[in-house]
Amino acid sequence: MSTLENRAAPEHVAIIMDGNGRWASARGLPRSFGHRKGVEAVRETVKAAAEAGIRYLTLFAFSSENWRRPESEINDLFGLLKTFIRRDLAELHRENVRIRIIGDRANLRDDIRSLLLEAEETTRGNSAMTLVIAFNYGARDEIARAAARLAAEVAEGRLKASDIDARMIDERLDTSDIPDPDLIIRTSGEERLSNFLLWQAAYSELMFVPELWPDFSREVFFAALERFGARDRRFGGLSAKAVALGS
Ligand code: IPE
Numbered sequence: 427m428s429t430l431e432n433r434a435a436p437e438h439v440a441i442i443m444d445g446n447g448r449w450a451s452a453r454g455l456p457r458s459f460g461h462r463k464g465v466e467a468v469r470e471t472v473k474a475a476a477e478a479g480i481r482y483l484t485l486f487a488f489s490s491e492n493w494r495r496p497e498s499e500i501n502d503l504f505g506l507l508k509t510f511i512r513r514d515l516a517e518l519h520r521e522n523v524r525i526r527i528i529g530d531r532a533n534l535r536d537d538i539r540s541l542l543l544e545a546e547e548t549t550r551g552n553s554a555m556t557l558v559i560a561f562n563y564g565a566r567d568e569i570a571r572a573a574a575r576l577a578a579e580v581a582e583g584r585l586k587a588s589d590i591d592a593r594m595i596d597e598r599l600d601t602s603d604i605p606d607p608d609l610i611i612r613t614s615g616e617e618r619l620s621n622f623l624l625w626q627a628a629y630s631e632l633m634f635v636p637e638l639w640p641d642f643s644r645e646v647f648f649a650a651l652e653r654f655g656a657r658d659r660r661f662g663g664l665s666a667k668a669v670a671l672g673s
Pocket residue numbers: 443444445446447448449487488489492503614639
């Protein structure tokens with residue numbers, strides 16, 4: 427079993443869980459089997475993240491563009507979210523995990539909306555780790571909703587348009603109470619963000635791993651964290667090494 431060295435864990439890891447369909451197709455199974463197997467990978471990943479001392483784990487579960495899929499697949503994905511929350515909420519609560527949902531809830535069905543609210547309300551006071559589920563989430567949609575809020579505040583005279591800065595936009599995003607991700611991992615070998623956390627990813631380290639999401643494991647996760655630990659993040663400044671050398 428791999429263990430982590432005494433390197434500081436990233437505070438926030440966000441994962442684009444991709445490759446469920448390909449995992450199933452490779453086995454001659456319907457795509458829904460891949461999604462079901464993907465939920466097991468979610469459980470293992472949440473446990474591993476808590477073990478690694480990660481404070482925020484964000485999982486991209488359904489994008490605002492996933493509505494383009496066949497209705498039966500959309501129903502499968504919504505069904506899995508419902509079962510996951512119903513089955514795992516009690517255990518996550520016991521493990522002191524706080525649940526936060528990001529994405530647009532306005533056009534979700536009432537039963538889903540109240541389930542998401544229940545998960546957030548039940549776990550509101552928990553402090554071991556925050557599990558952020560991005561559901562019906564799209565970064566452009568999120569930024570547009572923030573812009574609409576700002577525009578409304580300007581129209582009401584509560585804000586001057588010329589005073590708007592990056593912080594004010596940040597405060598109106600779904601993630602206003604969540605730090606930016608330090609590391610974004612995408613599985614399945616695809617190398618794109620697919621409209622995930624575009625604003626928040628400004629200085630995130632990106633990592634693309636070949637494993638399909640159902641094959642993602644504690645080992646693969648910890649190997650990614652090791653690689654993250656070796657990266658030199660500069661945020662536009664100079665690396666600590668360069669400063670020490672006085673260059
Ligand atoms: C990720 O797996 C799950 C969601 C996007 C909801 P996919 O369903 O995208 O699987 P592939 O990419 O088709 O293999």
